[in-house]
Every structure is written in C-alpha cells, then in structure tokens.
Amino acid sequence: MRLGVTGGAGFIGSHVVDALAGAGHDVTVIDVRPPQRPDVGYREASVLDAGELVSATVGMEAIFHLAAVADVNDVVRDPVGAIDLNIGATARVLEAARVSGVGRVILASTVWVYSSLAPSGTGTVDEGAPLALDANRHLYTSSKIAAEMLCHDYWSMAQLPFTILRYGIPYGPRMRLSLVMPVFVRKALAGEPLTVAGDGSQYRKFVYVEDLARAHVLALGERATNQTYNLDGREKITIRRIAETVIRLTGSPSTIESMPARSGDYVGEDVSSEKARLELGWQPEIDFEEGMRRTVPWLVERLSAERSAAVQNR
Numbered sequence: 273m274r275l276g277v278t279g280g281a282g283f284i285g286s287h288v289v290d291a292l293a294g295a296g297h298d299v300t301v302i303d304v305r306p307p308q309r310p311d312v313g314y315r316e317a318s319v320l321d322a323g324e325l326v327s328a329t330v331g332m333e334a335i336f337h338l339a340a341v342a343d344v345n346d347v348v349r350d351p352v353g354a355i356d357l358n359i360g361a362t363a364r365v366l367e368a369a370r371v372s373g374v375g376r377v378i379l380a381s382t383v384w385v386y387s388s389l390a391p392s393g394t395g396t397v398d399e400g401a402p403l404a405l406d407a408n409r410h411l412y413t414s415s416k417i418a419a420e421m422l423c424h425d426y427w428s429m430a431q432l433p434f435t436i437l438r439y440g441i442p443y444g445p446r447m448r449l450s451l452v453m454p455v456f457v458r459k460a461l462a463g464e465p466l467t468v469a470g471d472g473s474q475y476r477k478f479v480y481v482e483d484l485a486r487a488h489v490l491a492l493g494e495r496a497t498n499q500t501y502n503l504d505g506r507e508k509i510t511i512r513r514i515a516e517t518v519i520r521l522t523g524s525p526s527t528i529e530s531m532p533a534r535s536g537d538y539v540g541e542d543v544s545s546e547k548a549r550l551e552l553g554w555q556p557e558i559d560f561e562e563g564m565r566r567t568v569p570w571l572v573e574r575l576s577a578e579r580s581a582a583v584q585n586r
Contacts, residue, residue: 274297277335279302289309322364328368335377340380341357348411359418377426381439388403398502438503440476472515480556496551505560
C-alpha cells in the first residue's frame with residue numbers, strides 16, 4: 273500500500289516507518305524534517321498548512337497521523353500552540369485526506385484519555401469506557417480526545433474511514449531526551465538524585481516502541497476500520513521501578529528522592545488491550561527488563577556524546 277506518515281521523522285513515527293517499510297509497504301514521510309532512513313519517500317509539509325497537506329497526501333491509500341505536541345510540559349508552556357497542532361492539525365489532515373481521496377486516516381492517540389474517566393471502581397478500563405466532561409484532566413488529554421472526536425465527525429460528515437490507536441507510554445531508542453527515562457539516565461550518569469512525583473507508586477504499562485510500531489502494520493487490516501484500540505504494555509511499571517532500573521543498569525551511585533505530584537497528571541489506569549489482541553492479533557513481545565536493556569545503552573551513548581559536544585564547545 274502507498275502510505276503516508278505525518279511526524280514520520282520523530283521518535284514513534286520513525287519506528288512506525290521502519291515497521292511499515294519492513295512489511296513491504298510504499299512509505300512516505302510527511303514532515304518538516306527528512307526521514308531517518310534514505311530508502312523511503314519524503315514530502316516536506318507542515319501539518320499546520322492545509323495546502324501543503326493536500327499536495328502531500330495525493331495518491332496515498334492511508335495516512336498515519338502522528339505529528340503532535342507530545343510533551344505535556346510543552347503543552348503547558350504554549351497551550352494555544354498545542355491546541356492548534358493537536359486539534360487543528362488533525363482537522364487539516366482529515367480534510368486533506370478527504371480532498372485527496374485517501375482511504376483511511378489512522379490517528380495516534382493515548383491512554384491518557386482515561387484520566388477523564390468518571391469514578392467507577394471497576395478497575396480495568398477498555399475502549400468503551402465513558403469519559404467525563406468535568407474530569408480533572410490535563411489540557412494535553414483534552415486535545416487528544418478532541419482529535420479522536422474529529423475522526424468520528426469526518427466519518428459521519430464525509431464517510432472518511434478512520435482507526436484510532438491509543439498508545440501506552442512508549443520507550444526505546446530515538447526517544448526524546450526530555451522524557452522520564454532519559455532524564456533519569458542523565459541524572460544517573462552525573463550521580464545526581466533521581467526525583468519521582470509523590471511516592472513514585474503511580475504506574476504505566478510502558479510499551480516498547482518496536483512493539484507499538486508493529487501494531488500499525490496490523491491496523492491496516494479491514495477489521496480495524498472505524499475502530500479504536502488500546503496499545504498498552506503488559507506490566508504495571510511504577511516510576512520508582514524505572515528509577516531503580518536506571519540506577520542498576522548504569523551502575524550509578526544516585527539516590528531516589530520524592531517531589532510533589534503534578535496536578536491533573538495521569539496516575540495510571542489498568543488499561544485493557546484485549547481488543548487489539550483479539551481483533552488485530554497484537555500483543556507486546558518485549559518485556560520491561562529487556563526493553564530497558566536495549567534502551568539504556570542507547571541513552572548512555574547519546575547523552576555521553578551530547579555531554580562531550582557541550583564540553584568541546586565551551
């Protein structure tokens with residue numbers, strides 16, 4: 273299939289490009305930055321420019337829309353810009369897909385949407401869980417819920433098929449250095465304390481990025497049309513365990529310290545990915561320990577090179 277990937281030069285996007293190309297698809301990255309591999313197509317376009325998107329999506333059979341503000345701290349720093357990129361750009365991608373006759377849009381969403389759950393006490397949540405309008409959630413979460421709603425609206429209005437993939441918290445090589453694992457590794461290499469919010473007991477079922485990327489290939493099947501899938505990890509990994517693992521794998525003398533919890537933060541829900549297993553045949557294959565053994569050395573190398581470059585430029 274002829275496939276486009278917005279944000280295909282980024283962390284998750286580049287791994288999605290790898291998975292799609294590895295499955296034999298004709299992949300084109302739609303981004304303001306060139307792709308990380310030379311053997312795929314590239315159409316330079318901003319998701320904030322409707323005209324560029326229409327031109328970039330001509331001839332595509334499906335578009336994976338991954339371009340977004342993903343760092344919640346960036347959302348806080350520039351909420352209006354984040355809304356435009358996470359919501360406005362989604363509308364532009366959907367409209368470009370409609371104009372260009374694209375067969376389907378596959379949207380990257382997040383399990384953070386479940387921070388909008390009305391209290392139920394049921395424990396495990398799935399794709400059918402109702403979301404509360406007045407929940408104490410992060411603006412990032414609201415932007416992703418709105419993007420999902422636009423996909424449904426374009427199906428109702430223009431019969432443009434969609435698939436929504438709600439990501440767990442991804443990690444692995446090429447991850448942004450502002451994320452929690454790289455921050456912990458940087459501090460561990462410097463022998464500084466690793467700080468966790470509250471007592472560090474909040475958990476995520478982290479998903480290794482190559483597992484996550486593999487799901488995008490499976491989501492191209494007809495069964496996934498107009499469906500939403502959770503793509504979460506299997507294990508409940510606390511922030512404290514991440515810190516402990518980083519200290520162990522780096523051999524650092526660092527200690528772990530607590531800091532106040534963030535208001536509106538996603539504290540973790542037991543999100544079920546059973547629907548993805550049953551309908552897509554997807555489930556994570558890389559456990560947390562193995563994933564960290566692959567990720568930490570990459571981070572150490574990247575951060576060490578960054579530090580060396582900083583010293584040379586003084």
